[in-house]
């Protein structure tokens with residue numbers, strides 16, 4: 646297992662709330678990590694901090710590439726932005742806010758390729774078409790505007806636009822929450838297939854333990870900004886040690 650991302654003793658406070666309380670974790674290459682916990686436990690704050698979108702008050706997020714280990718807080722803005730749009734990807738719960746609804750489906754995928762230096766129009770269009778097939782939207786929709794797409798299709802398009810540059814790490818914040826249950830199942834299946842095939846590491850925030858069980862190799866459980874338990878997903882969910890995880894697993898707590 647080789648380390649890709651590491652959080653060391655992250656703390657973050659909002660007025661009188663500890664959103665992150667001494668959080669440490671690691672993510673290895675090709676590994677899928679779930680962050681679970683009830684609403685307000687700090688999951689989204691942790692994801693945004695790991696992804697370099699929101700700084701911690703203290704602690705470090707370290708990213709490893711071929712050159713070594715880098716503290717993302719010490720990277721200059723341009724380098725961090727480049728990392729975020731090349732080697733990393735972020736899939737938001739709300740695809741509408743992540744996509745450009747007035748740009749064609751193909752354009753949304755192509756834009757990310759162009760941000761990464763692609764220039765050949767024919768190649769960009771062919772790659773976008775291939776990805777529309779890949780996420781089961783279908784290449785015939787390439788010139789359609791996403792504003793006419795269903796919620797599930799928007800999420801598929803966001804997945805295509807994120808994975809098209811072959812990132813090594815993706816961050817996902819409740820990627821299926823709010824969609825119909827049958828749509829959720831198909832999108833989770835798509836994510837699982839693509840993530841495994843592309844060998845991409847992923848950190849997925851979810852309040853749904855079923856999502857963690859389906860996708861994640863390891864799971865961390867958060868309560869009140871702190872990690873109270875972490876381990877292999879099957880171990881954490883089948884044999885929880887912390888009383889809070891036991892409550893979560895027995896569905897006593899509201900999600």
Ligand SMILES: Nc1ncnc2c1ncn2[C@@H]1O[C@H](COP(=O)(O)OP(=O)(O)OP(=O)(O)O)[C@@H](O)[C@H]1O
Pocket residue numbers: 659660662663664682683684685686687688689690691852
């Ligand atoms: N920008 C902010 N300003 C003030 N408090 C915040 C802010 N963002 C988060 N918080 C607080 O920090 C705590 C953790 O919030 P966070 O959104 O990370 O939890 P969560 O587990 O992702 O919850 P949810 O599942 O509802 O999104 C909560 O008490 C929340 O109210």
